[in-house]
Amino acid sequence: MILVLIEHDRGSLAPASLEALTAARTFGDAVEALTIGDTADGLAADLEAYGVTVVHQAHDDVLGDYGPEAWGEVVAQAVRALSPAVVLATGTDRGNEVLAQAAARLDLPFAANAIELRGSADADTLDMTRVRWGGSLLEDASLTAPTKLVTVAHHAVDAAPADTPGAATPSLLAVEIDPSLARTVVSGRVEREAGVTLATAPVVVGGGRGVGSADGFAPLQELADELGGVVGCSRAVTNNGWRNHTDQVGQTGTRIAPDVYFACGISGAIQHWVGAMASKHIIAINTDQQANMVTKAGHAVIGDLHEVVPAITAEIRRRKSA
């Protein structure tokens, strides 16, 4: 049996979890899910389409909001109780953190960010290809354990419903959580304003060193606004203090996967590329036709972004008003 950790935020499903569910089915074993906290009980219905047979639901006072230690403890107890062959989650911040917490508690190995899993779930050893260097390199690795704890790299798998839906039968998992683990439960939160985030935006307008200044991002913001997208940037930009690090796309910033990524004045260093490579379509705007980003993009405009970007915005407005 494959047990998949369903990530959610106080009851709202993290779509990334569907990628782990999709990957889990490739073993051909039964796929069961684990939801943590009673706020997530309603998610069971959403999981049917993904072929989940049973949804294990863990309830405890400590589980009202996310807490890495408490969640990790739940997974650990689930492993002890259910003896899954494999536990999967998607390699998000939380997915990796929770499985690492569970692994620590179980003293089992854990492999983060696999992109391909090979062999039978029940074998002693699970072979896989996993991401190193944020995706600049891959590693063939083997994980030897009675229960294999693995995350699937975010965006490595396209989430898809199962050919045959599962019953997603709810089943209460008895857990006993030390109340002291409340010490790492979210204690406060500044909710994000409504709107898209860098990680989820359908369009990202990214700027690099070529933007030249903090003010230089204004036309990029205008274009992003026009397309319902957000602005991103390269590491050079945050290092120069032109944008906040929250806007940084890259290995140490945010991984993005928009429908369209405008790479404006971005040379395409690997640090940035691994954060942007899941983009479905890239349009590069650069003065240098030979820039890495240009050669990796599907489309390119050779020119000064300060002239090209406003022209695109104007053209969109013109067509919209026509």
Added chain:
Amino acid sequence: MSDASSTVPSSAKVVIIGAGIVGNCLAGHLARLGWTDMVLLDKGPLPNPGGSTGHASNFIFPVDHNKEMALLGVQSANQYRDVDRSVDCGGIEVARTQERMDELQRRMTSATAWGVEAKLLTPAEVKELVPFINDEIILGGFYCPTVSVVDSLDTGTLFRNEAIETTGMQVFANTEVLDIETEDETATGRQRVTAVVTDKGRIEAEYVVIACGVWSNRIANMAGATIPLVPAVHQMADVGPMDVLVETNNEIGYPIVRDMDTFCYERQSAGSMEVGSYAHRPILHHPDEIPSNDEAALSPTEMPFTQDDFDPQMEQAIELMEMLGDAEIKYAINGLLSLTPDAMPCLGECPDVDGLWSAAAVWVKEGPGMAQVVAEWMTYGYPRVIDAHGADIARFYDHERNDEHIWARASEHFNKTYGIVHPAEQWESRRNLQVSPLFSRQEEAGAFFFQARTWERPQWYESNADLVERYGIAEREVEWDNRWWSPITVGEHLNLREHCGMVDLSAFHLFDLEGPGAVEFADYLCVNKIGPVGRATYTPWLTPDGGFHSDLTMQRVDDDCVNVVTGVFDGGRDLAWIKHYMPKDGSVTVTDRTLDYSTLGLWGPKAPALLAELTDADLSHEGSPYGGIVKVQLNVATDGGTQLIDAALFRISYVGDSGWEIYVDWDDAPKLWDALMHHGRDAYGLRPTGGGVYGSSGRIEKGYRLQGAELESEYNPLEAGLDRPKVKSADFIGKEAYLAAREAGDPEVLMCCLTVDDDHDSQGRRRFFQGGNEPIMDLDGNVIFDSHGRVSRVTSATYGPSVGQQILMAYLPRELAEPGTKLQAMYWNERYPVTVVGTDGPFDPDNTRLKP
């Protein structure tokens, strides 16, 4: 619409490989000179392909003791100014030691010679310009207000764009050269370049120029050529920001400081200070070790900083500028630059491959100027802006072109980048690469060897130390004047004038031109007429513009054979010149005979009598006339018996006393040495005599010119005083220009000899000129320039033992060339009174010693 630039054209007249400062400027200069059909390639992206240009320190300190480097530095600085990519921030070389203060006096002298404004500063004056300097640890500074900081990337882009706009040059970045194809050029034994193969296609080309910086040798190797340079690390660290610098609004508000005694510089870069070092251990890399643009963390030539190497420099930097200690090290690299075996660039056509040109080992500070040199070379057959013989890639011999040599020499001179280098300074590494057949005898005689390129030549013989006492010769007072010098040289000189001396000339480079077209071709090379069999011709070889390329003798040894005899410093250049111009139809062959023959010079009043001990041939001026070659057999037996060797006696003199150059088989040379010593040592006062006499005191007392010193391409035979009354009817290289110069009438300048009237300095010490471009001035202290901007400077200097005065050689405007004219000459920033002797030397002006 698709990527139109993904394939290269199938042919072009010129393919330039490398879009750094050199390749870009070269393209621009070629365009200005009318070239079209050009392609520029680089493996990296534009505008910064990742070579040394991208991280260069970008400042120009336009003072150098070397004329080529100094004037091309000024020339380059002006080209950066012309495109408005230059800021004159000034620069100061500070001295921490007295030895360095002395060197700064020399720097003042050189700055004066090149017309570069400069002055010496007290520590307090330095602090006025650089308030954050610790003036307590410096003794003074050398300030040059025209030191500039340039934008080499932008300048390169402008030159490149100029070529694109005016000639339609095609540029391909991210294009890797995979091979350079060549074909055999049978007549010369060289290859001829035919095409460049890239990852975007093959381009047939007539000219291929390698301007690939640190990668140049690897690219040249593809064509079977070598460009002897090695990528070497120059460490740089950018520290800051610092308030005092930020307050200048990111302009360059303070002069660059060169902390000469610690081999380090501090240059403002916006709000930060860039600290660069030439003090660390030499760190060399093979070109194959340089990562690609993709593999490099920063760029290929910004290699990982090896911190331990830089630590000592930090302490010294903080000592000089306290504020550096607390500033953040934002960026630090092991930056790569190119070093050659002799610290000079590699310019010109590769001697092994026709049509393959090198524009390499050039730093940003001289980039545009050196590019102009190569562009003119390709256009006019030789550079016009300056004689680039010191940078001519053909100067290297085989021994100098392998990695072992390149690495050893680069390692040796790296730490001399800011060093105090004596004009006669000798190398420590890679000695005895090429020795004469007399080497063991010379060692026995205590020879002190100077190395001329690869050749070891005795400068003087310690076994002649007794002559110092005999002639009462004193050591020199100032150590610098004494360095790489011995009073024995004076003893050998006086002995030769009184008795005779024997000079090993085995380092002469000999090339046989043979075949039905040999004589005609030989005549085409030289100004003077090739004589009949048995005659030698002393003659210039001119550049197409009529300046000196070479100055040598050509011996007509047979009906269809002319032997070219040239000096060791020019052998490579002259052979390349021959191959460049020789007929490609097979009517002439060229053979290097350098190692087949050895030459011994025998001169002095007793030379004829001594030589007569070995032969019964008629050695009188009738039997062996001046300029004539007589083939004889010499009896070299030292036991009273008979042992004959073949010899050619060439009556000529470069020292002003009668005698011969004696040519014998290489292996026979020791027998000749032994025989001459056997017969001559006691009976005729013969002494082995070194280069200090032959190349310097003996020569200069007579005012004989030397290629590379007095004779350079900026000067023509009329100015050098080497023109003849008539011009031969046959065509020769530079004839048109030579005729024009003759028709123009009296030359504007004349090569002159001057004597130093009083050689005492302000401290009462006798000083001795080194012949290192010291400026000649009028009595008001004005440096003398002619209408072409050529400065009157000391091209050679010596103490003339036979005239008891120092003798200087310099070009002077005609009106100052009159004998007796009083002028001044600068040495170590002091002026000495001098008097013009005339166009000939002061010793034996009537040549009585050379006549019957």
Added chain:
Amino acid sequence: MRICVCVKRVPAPGSKINITADGQQVDTTNLGFTTSPHEECAVEAAAQLVEEHGGEATVLTLGPAEAEEQLRYAISVGMHRGVLLATADGEWDPQRTARALTTAITELEAVDGPFDLILFGNESADAGGFQVGIRVAHALGRPMVNGAKGLSVADGAASVEREADAGRETYSLPLPAVVGVKEGVNLPRYPTMRGRLASKKAEVASNQPSADAGGLAEQVLKSPPERTSQTIVLGTGPDAAPAVVDVLEELGVLS
């Protein structure tokens, strides 16, 4: 307060990472080495906390002897001393690394007293295991939150902020605690020349760790498939705008 920062020496590659012929490691022939970016920020966080609260910061690493370079770098930017767990057999798996670090920290604490805060980077730049800090925290029985993009200490607790899809979360961890820091939490300072020179004289202890291997084993490294794109150049300069918008319409993002 007493802080321990755990760092890892990693190569500083360019945009293309070469692999040795045996596929076992990154070819570092032409590469310099650095500290994982997240850990540079952890070092900076420790330096700032010590500046604010007083105390001492120790930097700890497990790796080859050459990792002393990274310890001295950390010292040059504000750490007080370094401890090197010198391995000679290549990269250790996450469990083994965590076990060795736990042992070392326990020993350090036995001598000099407990650390109020132990900092890690969110994940190492090279292996990206996302677990060593968490394992150490669990072994020491201390609270741990990864991914900190804000960190402060007051009243015996570490306040940690991190970014999540829903917004900025706050965690309050009672000390002693362990925190995994993410780039963006601060902008690490560069060493000063004086800092660098002083770091050469600082104390760096070295010992050979031993720990049992875990269950994750690297077999071979490989490069990801090259993403080569036949780039269609839509034009040059602002004139290309209509062509760009045509593409946007085709892709259906212009609605």
